Amino acid sequence: MDILILDKYMEDQGEMGELDISRLLCNLQEFIILGFSGWPPGLRVLLFALLLPLYLATLAGNLLILGLALAEPALHTPMYFFLGALSAVEVAYTLVLTPRMLAGFLLPPGGQAVAPSTCAVQMGLFVALGGSECLLLAAMALDRYLAICHPLYYPQLMTSEVCQVLLACCCMGGSILAVGLTTAIFQLPFCHGGLVNHVFCDLPAVLVLACGNRELQEHVLLVACLLLLVLPLFLILLSYTRVLVVILGVGDAAGRRKAFNTVASHLTVAVLHYGCATAMYARPLSSRSLEEDKLVSLIYINLTPLLYPAIYTLRNRDMQGALQRAISQRTPGTAHQGELT
Secondary structure (H helix, E strand, O other), rough: OOOOHHHHHHHHHHHHHHHHHHHHHHOOEEEOOOOOOOOOHHHHHHHHHHHHHHHHHHHHHHHHHHOOOOOOHOOOHHHHHHHHHHHHHHHHHHHHHHHHHHHHOOOOHHHHHHEEHHHHHHHHHHHHHHHHHHHHHHHHHHHHHHHHHHOHHHHHHHHHHHHHHHHHHHHHHHHHHHHHHHHHHHOOOEEEHHEEEEOOHHHHHOOOOOEEEEEEEHHHHHHHHHHHHHHHHHHHHHHHHHHHHHHHHHHHHHHHHHEEEEEEEEHHHHHHHHHHHHHHHHHOOOOOOOHHHHHHHHHHHHHHHHHHHHHHHHHOOHHHHHHHHHHHHHHHHHHHHHHHH
């Protein structure tokens, strides 16, 4: 029912109309996650079959990195502390978004109905985890900058206590942002049938359903994107530019190659994460297409998280060595052969 008709109904019905209208608005606040429910069933089943292995590989890869970072003494350094924290965030991130998206491929057409509270929780967790990841990538860039550009002071500057404080600040910053944005959006009345044209309760897809003036919420979203995406990415690029200058100017070829590979891995992850996020959220609602956003979401929900463990494990010799030692310790024949030699 159009909001103008609702207003006219309230004027005609008086106080009883106000009561009825409030109930009707509550009934309208049942969100329907449309996802790809309008696509042909065969294509949806095919997508499910393709994306499920990617999801399982993403979980396995990030859990592997987290387990190695915790269990391997050689990896008990600030860089791998942050890498383990990043993997933990990625595991939680994929658990929040991917299972519901995969289930949507197998459900009958018409979308998934979710309560407003469920939608708000999913949005809040998504923003909190995504915001924490943005800040963690900046903390990792700071760690590499101090390690390479100020190696003499690095042990005193990046202690375990400092690492824990930085991690806590990253998580707190993401959580504060999530509470603020989710509260700002869900304080608005919703109409338009509650049809969320996305695979989850994403901010722009829910915000377009709001009735009345939503300029403040749009401005808050854009400012949050600038602070959380553009500014950290600028600082990361600035720090890594300085790191590359130092790498090319000092040290032997082997040391330069190892440091360059580490920086290249971190920079690749940062560009992938901030690039996708900026393309998705640093735009006003009037210039975006929700159908295009849904397609892009398949990349940052399924492909980008999978690239993180692939980049860090396949390109990182320390991780490769830790994985080989872990496998050799769990293989009786290999361990016994090692004892004989």
